[in-house]
Amino acid sequence: MESEKCTGATxxxxxxxxxxxxxxxxxxxxxxxxxxxxxxxxxxxxxENEEPLPYAFFLRPSRTEINTSLEDALSTSxxxxxxxxxxxxxxxxxxRVRPLTRCTASLPGHxxxxxxxxxxxxATLIATGSxxxxxxxxxxxxxxxxxxxxxxxxWVLALAFSPDAxxxxxxxxxxxxxxxDMTTKxxxxxxxxxxxxxxxxxxxxxxxxxxxxxxxxxxxxxxxxWNTANSTCAKLLAGHTAAVTTVVWSGEGVIYSAxxxxxxxxxxxxxxxxxxxxxxxxxxxxxMTLSTDYILKCxxxxxxxxxxxxxxxxxxxxxxxxxxxDAKRKSTGGKERMVSGSDDFTLMLWEDIWRKEGNxxxxxxxxxxxxxxxxxxxxxxxMYIASASFDKSVRLWDGTTGRFCYTFRGHVGAVYRxxxxxxxxxxxxxxxxxxxxxxxxxxxxxxxxxxxxxxxVYTVDWSTDGRRAVSAGKDKMVKIWHH
Amino acid sequence: xxxxxxxxxxxxxxxxxxxxxxxxxxxxxxxxxxRAAQARNLTGIKAKLFNKQRFKEKxxxxxxxNQHFENDKQxxxxxxxxxxxxxxxxxxxxxxxxxxSKVLSNTLKQKRKEKGGKWxxxxxxxxxxxxxxxxxxxxxxxxxxxxxxxxxxxxxYVGEAFTRKAPKYERFIRPMGxxxxxxxxxxxxxxxxxxxxxxxxxKNPSSAMxxxxxxxxxxxxxxxxxxxxxxxxxxxxxxWGKYAQVxxxxxxxxxxxxxxxx
Numbered sequence: 138m139e140s141e142k143c144t145g146a147t148x149x150x151x152x153x154x155x156x157x158x159x160x161x162x163x164x165x166x167x168x169x170x171x172x173x174x175x176x177x178x179x180x181x182x183x184x185e186n187e188e189p190l191p192y193a194f195f196l197r198p199s200r201t202e203i204n205t206s207l208e209d210a211l212s213t214s215x216x217x218x219x220x221x222x223x224x225x226x227x228x229x230x231x232x233r234v235r236p237l238t239r240c241t242a243s244l245p246g247h248x249x250x251x252x253x254x255x256x257x258x259x260a261t262l263i264a265t266g267s268x269x270x271x272x273x274x275x276x277x278x279x280x281x282x283x284x285x286x287x288x289x290x291x292w293v294l295a296l297a298f299s300p301d302a303x304x305x306x307x308x309x310x311x312x313x314x315x316x317x318d319m320t321t322k323x324x325x326x327x328x329x330x331x332x333x334x335x336x337x338x339x340x341x342x343x344x345x346x347x348x349x350x351x352x353x354x355x356x357x358x359x360x361x362x363w364n365t366a367n368s369t370c371a372k373l374l375a376g377h378t379a380a381v382t383t384v385v386w387s388g389e390g391v392i393y394s395a396x397x398x399x400x401x402x403x404x405x406x407x408x409x410x411x412x413x414x415x416x417x418x419x420x421x422x423x424x425m426t427l428s429t430d431y432i433l434k435c436x437x438x439x440x441x442x443x444x445x446x447x448x449x450x451x452x453x454x455x456x457x458x459x460x461x462x463d464a465k466r467k468s469t470g471g472k473e474r475m476v477s478g479s480d481d482f483t484l485m486l487w488e489d490i491w492r493k494e495g496n497x498x499x500x501x502x503x504x505x506x507x508x509x510x511x512x513x514x515x516x517x518x519x520m521y522i523a524s525a526s527f528d529k530s531v532r533l534w535d536g537t538t539g540r541f542c543y544t545f546r547g548h549v550g551a552v553y554r555x556x557x558x559x560x561x562x563x564x565x566x567x568x569x570x571x572x573x574x575x576x577x578x579x580x581x582x583x584x585x586x587x588x589x590x591x592x593x594v595y596t597v598d599w600s601t602d603g604r605r606a607v608s609a610g611k612d613k614m615v616k617i618w619h620h
Numbered sequence: 621x622x623x624x625x626x627x628x629x630x631x632x633x634x635x636x637x638x639x640x641x642x643x644x645x646x647x648x649x650x651x652x653x654x655r656a657a658q659a660r661n662l663t664g665i666k667a668k669l670f671n672k673q674r675f676k677e678k679x680x681x682x683x684x685x686n687q688h689f690e691n692d693k694q695x696x697x698x699x700x701x702x703x704x705x706x707x708x709x710x711x712x713x714x715x716x717x718x719x720x721s722k723v724l725s726n727t728l729k730q731k732r733k734e735k736g737g738k739w740x741x742x743x744x745x746x747x748x749x750x751x752x753x754x755x756x757x758x759x760x761x762x763x764x765x766x767x768x769x770x771x772x773x774x775x776x777y778v779g780e781a782f783t784r785k786a787p788k789y790e791r792f793i794r795p796m797g798x799x800x801x802x803x804x805x806x807x808x809x810x811x812x813x814x815x816x817x818x819x820x821x822x823k824n825p826s827s828a829m830x831x832x833x834x835x836x837x838x839x840x841x842x843x844x845x846x847x848x849x850x851x852x853x854x855x856x857x858x859x860w861g862k863y864a865q866v867x868x869x870x871x872x873x874x875x876x877x878x879x880x881x882x
Binding site for chain 1: 703767854856
């Protein structure tokens with residue numbers, strides 16, 4: 138990175154710093170045509186990393202990503218070249234998830250549309266819930282059926298693996314919730330909601346090692362916290378005035394719930410009382426995710442650990458807590474962000490709303506969609522937010538500022554579901570038009586089109602180790618995708 | 621006070637006879653016999669009116685009985701096995717399903733596979749139409765003795781870009797009044813009808829020449845524009861054109877009715 142050869146007009150002054158504001162080296166004079174690759178090399182040298190790590194670079198105030206060269210980014214952000222350009226670097230995942238290219242297994246078995254599919258946190262099992270009232274388990278490696286769990290009386294609408302992968306919770310349209318033991322494959326029924334259950338969420342692993350508590354949200358406008366150890370309802374969270382659409386148990390020990398009454402409520406799970414109610418959206422709130430979503434999804438299994446590599450070994454609670462704090466600090470500087478998508482065609486980005494004295498105003502209101510937003514997803518490193526809408530597009534937003542980045546067009550039907558790859562470089566979307574599509578974040582292009590379903594795709598999930606993805610839908614098939 | 625209400629007033633004032641209810645019951649019991657005798661004996665216009673009235677009453681009665689029967693069936697159905705078809709994920713449950721009927725369901729494709737025949741059309745046999753029924757001879761020339769010109773007497777589809785030839789060379793005239801651009805196409809499985817634009821005439825079973833001329837008669841296979849129905853192929857592309865068979869006689873009805881071939 139010596140700049141003796143360059144003349145004054147082709148270089149610029151930069152200052153590299155991390156997301157927390159830690160400066161790396163002094164002010165440097167670098168050529169304008171430096172690519173992100175060259176900047177990475179320079180940064181690795183400055184930070185004295187033994188092994189070169191990948192980084193992504195952003196211009197500081199505007200958060201313009203440096204994609205091609207420094208010059209392009211400076212011109213798009215319309216910054217003057219006289220001042221020192223502040224460049225923020227964020228570490229990228231060392232691991233690269235290989236893009237999905239083919240369908241390795243089409244698993245028939247369900248007699249009705251498959252409504253929900255999910256990987257277990259250790260990525261060994263796939264669970265699917267269907268309109269034929271059964272939950273089926275498939276082995277992820279062997280791609281064979283493992284078990285059929287019968288017991289529900291109506292469509293299975295929601296599934297959630299406990300963070301230690303020992304239990305599976307399922308909920309159905311008649312309002313009942315069941316918890317299945319994954320070793321014996323037997324289930325216990327919990328008493329039920331009065332209307333159908335929309336979402337399930339377990340308590341994060343770093344808050345409780347034994348994974349006993351589970352929260353369910355329902356159409357009957359209540360949430361219930363279940364104690365799965367003795368199959369009782371521990372708390373009834375009432376306060377919403379319309380159906381609750383999503384529930385998230387945050388790593389900070391509170392519960393967020395989004396509802397069709399246009400509010401997002403924050404609950405204290407110990408008392409069962411709402412601590413805050415935020416009324417900002419103009420219509421139903423459909424979806425909600427946290428910047429720490431991926432870490433919570435991994436549960437006790439650090440599938441893609443930066444240091445250890447692929448490690449299916451179970452963590453302890455302390456390790457999990459450590460990992461959670463680390464991830465939070467790295468991605469968002471220690472603050473928990475939350476994004477919500479609504480029927481009013483907008484998204485809102487929130488920061489630390491679990492704090493009682495925190496801000497009740499969103500960081501930004503993200504507009505641009507022309508139809509309702511059905512699903513939002515934070516990338517695992519918290520860098521991006523993706524949103525899926527019924528206007529057939531997937532939009533990409535900056536994870537820190539909420540600034541609009543890009544629109545992925547290509548689907549010819551409403552986009553139902555989104556899932557990020559573990560490294561945050563790829564995004565998979567499932568649509569009404571019977572296809573799944575994989576989008577590349579670096580090139581901002583369609584990486585791979587995955588046709589094969591013969592009807593609407595209702596659900597999609599990417600395993601936490603990034604090796605395979607599962608999609609399923611109205612054609613009753615469960616498809617496993619592989620690189 | 622209306623004239624007829626003196627009876628009620630009297631009843632209010634003085635009550636009714638002791639045996640009123642008994643008399644009423646007997647009268648009602650005799651009513652059927654009285655009606656039967658009336659039905660047997662009436663003649664002429666009186667009989668006609670009576671029978672018409674009786675027919676109406678019976679129809680209403682039947683309807684009511686069927687309705688009760690349906691209600692009983694529904695209420696007596698056990699609740700446990702009432703798992704509905706058409707399962708939907710939680711995020712679609714509260715949504716209006718107005719676009720639902722527009723989507724080609726997967727089951728249709730499967731059914732088509734099972735049946736095997738590729739051209740399993742709704743009307744397998746149609747009446748052949750002879751040329752002299754199809755065409756009217758037009759006499760031309762100064763002495764009206766040339767007879768090479770024909771006018772099509774049936775409904776036709778003429779493409780957008782068509783321009784008529786000079787009269788000297790135009791052998792077939794397709795009258796403007798019988799040209800059609802739209803067809804009412806029924807989706808056989810969804811039982812819904814859409815007014816769709818015609819793209820072309822695929823086959824007129826009577827003759828290849830009619831196909832070329834774009835003549836639409838009963839049994840003709842036409843291609844219609846289904847892009848607005850939102851049908852999607854397996855690979856996720858929008859289906860644009862689909863074939864449909866004409867089920868009516870458009871030249872008689874003034875509209876084209878067709879059934880989509882799925």
